[in-house]
Amino acid sequence: MKRNDKNIKGFVFKKYEEPFRTPFEKLFEIFKELITHTSGDLDEALDWLEQLDKEYKLTDEDYTIDDFIEDLKKKGYIREEIEPDGSGGMTITAKTERAIRQQALDQIFGKLKKGTAGNHRTNRIGRGDEHTGDFRNYQFGDSLDSISMTESLRNAQINNGIGNFNMTQDDLVVEETHYKSQMSTVLMIDISHSMILYGEDRITPAKKVAMALAELITTRYPKDTLDILVFGNDAWPISIADLPYLKVGPYHTNTVAGLQLAMDLLRRKRNTNKQIFMITDGKPSCIRERDGSYYKNSMGLDPYIVDKCYNAARQARKLHVPITTFMIAQDPYLTQFVREFTNANQGKAFYTGLKGLGEMIFEDYEANRKKRIKG
Secondary structure (H helix, E strand, O other), X not given: OOOOHHHOOOOOOOXXXXXXXXXXXXXXXXXXXXXXXOOOOHHHHHHHHHHHHHHHOOOEOOEOHHHHHHHHHHOOOEEEEEOOOOOEEEEEOHHHHHHHHHHHHHHHXXXXXXXXXXXXXXXXXXXXXXXXXXXXXXXXXXXXXXXXXXXXXXXXXXXXXXXXXXXXXXXXXXXXXXXXXXXXXXEEEEOXXXXXXXXXXXXXXXXXXXXXXXXXXXXXXXXXXXXXXXXXXXXXXXXXXXXXXXXXXOOXXXXXXXXXXXXXXXXXOOOOEEEEEEEXXXXXXXXXXXXXXXXXXXXXXXXXXXXXXXXHHHHHHHOOOOEEEEEOOOOHHHHHHHHHHHHHHOOEEEEOOOOOHHHHHHHHHHHHHOOOOOO
């Protein structure tokens, strides 16, 4: 019997070929990364790009850095701003800010082994929006659109036969669904001076995580809310648009001020499910007194400051607001502080370096969305 080769099935292996990208697309990928590292400083980012071009031959005579800059202007990624005194220069636009957030999302979310679709689910089963794959018999009061027609028709054929088709209420089944609820999150970012000490840039990964989380929530979970605040000697909220320009200051670490502001922001939310994510690498070293003065101590863990942190953690617990701390530093005495802080709040803590920080936060955010945080 002659074999028909057209019916042969199997794998075909061939040499990997990178998807075609224009010279602009290749440079734009690098440009977005540089803009993040330079905190939105366009001139510095372009200087770095030129240095990389000299070292790695990113461009050729057919497409130069100058051509790339002109394309950035034409496509609306940069624009010229002129001050009243006549000074000015080029700056990035909101379109670039969005592109940076999207790249951060792709970099972090793309590394996750698997993601979950849908909005926040509780563990309660009932009349909801998200299908579970489980079925039950139809009950009076169930909405008609919850009836699984495929399963119901199958039951009718099994129970009554195909020749004399008949469907009764006993044949009807509905698919179980989860209730959807909403999550309000406050992301706290430490911008104390230690975030750039010891030759390690810790603020850029923190910014990337914040931008990616913001992009995830606004695009995938639009009913959720995300507030971002930074804390140094004091704490203040920032907008998503501010993230690319975020810099570390000559600050101590006023963790209590950050927690108080976070709880103030969450009190205004109507959502039942609320949480705080805190990214920090240093110990609390600053407290603002009632008279407006600052008590600072960078030497070790000051009991006065630490106790204030524990009290803030307990206060959040009373408000049913869990705090998840992402501790970048690994010092044993700081680890002990975070452990006791977490116990006071009954929250969670992750002791991590910069590598994998984004994936860890995303996985925890998704995990928290699958359970109902009781209020």
